[in-house]
Amino acid sequence: MDTNNLLNHLVTAVLVIDRQLRPCFANAAAEQLLGISHHKLLELPLPEQYHFMGVESQILIDAVIDSQSLTVNTTSLVTQDGQNHTIDITLIPLENQQQLSLLELRQVDQQRRIHQQLNMDAQQQAAQFLVRNLAHEIKNPLGGLRGAAQLLSRELSSPDLKEFTSLIIEQADRLRSLVDRLLGPQRPTEHAQHNIHQVLQKVITLVEFTLPRNITLTRDYDPSIPDNEMDPDQMQQAVLNIVQNAIQALEMLGGDIVIKTRTQHQVTIGSKRYRLVLAVSIIDNGPGIAPELMDTLFYPMVTGREEGSGLGLSIAHNIARLHGGRVDCNSAPGQTEFTITLPLQS
Template structure:
């Protein structure tokens, strides 16, 4: 059995380090956790691979030299790209190799994130079910109201009276459009292979037409990402909704929106485990999302803006779900990040 291949399929980050804390092996999960490519991982010492770790490097170094083991639970880790993690750290000496130890870094927030996603999906589906039923109940009488106004308009000869029937028809159409937006896409559509960067570029081309001068957009793409099966128009709508939210968050203060694409290994979406996924992050350095909105952020009609409809994120979440993916959000003052995660079909 190929040991390297076996270790690369683990969810836990595994590194083999020497007495100088220099890795001589790192599996795919370690690359993913530390957000550092394997060749660079093996060139640097462990303390150079993160911004902060809740265990002193000197403690790890002494443990390796003395062939002792260490276990630290719920240690904070901040990677070089600024991501915050909570990990369980285990250092175990390798018996037949002097001054070499096996270092395991296991993310303990993974299970919590999975539980939160399953809970959010269940609540989202319940909300969507309620909205769909309510929308159908509205559309039936609305159609009758519009039809009656059309018939009445044909019988009227006075332009002043016809103006009222036209107003009824206009408002009925507006309500019907709102209901249709509430319903959003409900069933998977025909998917074809497209590149996610083509989708993003079309969105940015639309957004940049009316982009305020005090907002800049930064692109940070992984050019090696393969094409994926998608409904091009639906995903374009999902990305557009999130980018427009970022623009609106920065309108008054100005700032930067960063679009970042990456791959991740061994990711669970719902109850399905994927060897590799695509992640598209839309990041802004605006004021952040109010904490009281975070738990219901993707519900229909939930918004923090007076003129907002509260449908953009709900529709984006539903589109990601129809593609077998998910959307996560991390927000604090100065950093709001929406992460669209989509499975990659490996050959």
């Protein structure tokens, strides 16, 4: 049995470290947790590969030298890319391996995230069910109202009176369009192999025409990501909705938006675990999202802006769901990150 391959299927980050805390082995989950490539992980001591960990380096060094076990529960880890994690730490000396220890970093916030996602999906589906029934009740009388206005318009000879029937028809069409947008895509469409970076380039081309001068847009792509099955138009719409939200958050004071693509290993989406997924992140350094909005952020008609419709994120979430994926949000003043996670066919 290939031990390395077995360890790379673990969700827990596993490293083997020496007395200088330099890793001599790291599995795929460790690369994903720290956001650092396998080659770089083996080059430098572990403390140089994160910003902060809630256990002092000297405590780990002493435990390795003395061949002592160490367990620390629910402590903090801040990676070099600014991601905050809550982890359990376990250090175990390796038998017959002098001054080498096995270090496990287990994310406990992942279980919380999975639970939150399952709750959010259930609530989102309930909201969508309510919206569908409401849309049905609106569209039927709306169609009758529009038809009656058309018939009345044919009987009227006065242009002034016809102006009123035209207004009724125009507003009926506007309401129908709003209801259709509120519903968003409801069923999976036909998917084919497409490159995510070509989809992202179309989004960038669209927004660059109207991008304010005080906002910069940066690409941070992993060119090794393979083509994946998707509806490119739907995926373009999902990313565009999130990018436009980021632009609106920055338009007053300006700032930076980064569109980043990465692969991640052993990720759970809903109740299913995937060996490899694609993560598309849209990151801005704006004021952040109000905490009271975070739990209902992806609900239809929920918005923090007076002029907002509250449909963009709901539609993006639904498109990701129809692709077997999810949308996550982490926000604090100075950094907001939306991540679309999609399964990659292996």
